[in-house]
Amino acid sequence: MEHSQIIIGGDTAGIEWRIPVFRFKGNDATAPSVHIQAALHANELPGTALLHFLLERLRKAEDDGAIRGDITIIPQANPIGLAQAHFGEMEGRFDLNTRTNFNRDFPLVALGERETLLEDIDRRSAVDRLKRTLLHTALGADLVLDLHCDDESLQYAYIDTAFWPEAADLAAALDMEAVFLSDGESTAFEEAVGHAFKRKGGETLSTVPGRLSVTVELRGKRDVYPDMAKRDAAGLWRFLAGRGVVADPAHAAETYAGPAVPLDNIEMVRAPEPGTVLFHRDIGETVKAGDLLATLITRPGAPDGTLAVTAGHDGLIATRSSARYARRGDDLMKIACHEATGRNRKPGTLED
Structure with a gap:
């Protein structure tokens, strides 16, 4: 050597x-x-x-x-x-x-x-x-x-x-x-x-x-x-x-x-609003479209202070954020799906 x-x-x-x-x-x-x-x-x-x-x-x-x-x-x-x-x-x-x-x-x-x-x-x-x-x-x-x-x-x-x-x-x-x-x-x-x-x-x-x-x-x-x-x-x-x-x-x-899926089949689950993240699903779990993935506490203490984040497609949860507070637009999960999740993905990598 x-x-x-x-x-x-x-x-x-x-x-x-x-x-x-x-x-x-x-x-x-x-x-x-x-x-x-x-x-x-x-x-x-x-x-x-x-x-x-x-x-x-x-x-x-x-x-x-x-x-x-x-x-x-x-x-x-x-x-x-x-x-x-x-x-x-x-x-x-x-x-x-x-x-x-x-x-x-x-x-x-x-x-x-x-x-x-x-x-x-x-x-x-x-x-x-x-x-x-x-x-x-x-x-x-x-x-x-x-x-x-x-x-x-x-x-x-x-x-x-x-x-x-x-x-x-x-x-x-x-x-x-x-x-x-x-x-x-x-x-x-x-x-x-x-x-x-x-x-x-x-x-x-x-x-x-x-x-x-x-x-x-x-x-x-x-x-x-x-x-x-x-x-x-x-x-x-x-x-x-x-x-x-x-x-x-x-x-x-x-x-x-x-599974081996193209990047167009990866659903990037992002926080629609800022808040404390309560995950309901973990990596390795399979989900169906509409399943509850996380709850965001957007206004703590308010009766309407939470927001549900759901899966857009069926698939496998491959990654999850370790952060428990999300800024608006932060990535929460990647889901490997059976179909294309959108047509507006830019060529190249999924994240910066």
Whole structure:
């Protein structure tokens, strides 16, 4: 195993950021190569815990000669966000300087333009250098996994339709309860990688066999437990074994049985008015159109001071907000539905 660091100089004197990188050299040039990173949103830590335990297993596999494909692991990809705190709370999702999401505004380049990402990089801001360096590193691999988590959430993934259903093996290995089929139209890390994979030259490819770029949502922010992380690490190991990245004769392929729905089928349940949130339904429950999801206490103490929030469609509650006070328009839930929930969704991601 090679342990190195990516060093990002700060935008003010005396500061630099260090990103640990672990690399394993494969013994089979025909095996797929893999890039896995976690905590690009620095306060989303289930993936960091998973990779800690996966690295233990990979080190043993290296000793046993079982690493077939090249593997790059970045367990904590965003030290800039990790250092941001505001009144005692880590602010790991947005860069406090530009107010930009750390998982947005990745450059969109074709695969053959990979090296342009590093041109004049020293003249760019630290956050831009971070994004370009991570993207450049990932584009050297065949399979790219970006590990995130939601708020209160089931295990699910965002997967571009260009990689589906080939990526069903990942969904099965990680026991995902839902897959959101994305359109590849945002500038998030996973979709910037997919953009490059689909543009090798000439027309955009509708399928890219042998390639993968995916955002894995490892349940919720508070789901950071040793047994859970070890179980997820074992699932990711099964995926790597199935793809031939590591040698494991005990691996048995599994079938994904959960729903795979396009983003147009995701109902974003939002607060129509501000108020205290009383949830009646939890993640993992199936609901019917009209079912009561939450009550908002909009005017505490008043006889007419509550407002019911109901489901617009049948479906599976995939995520729920952990906040118990909502501003008008705040997201309360995501429901994976059996039909399109609206025709006015903008291309790209569901949330900022």
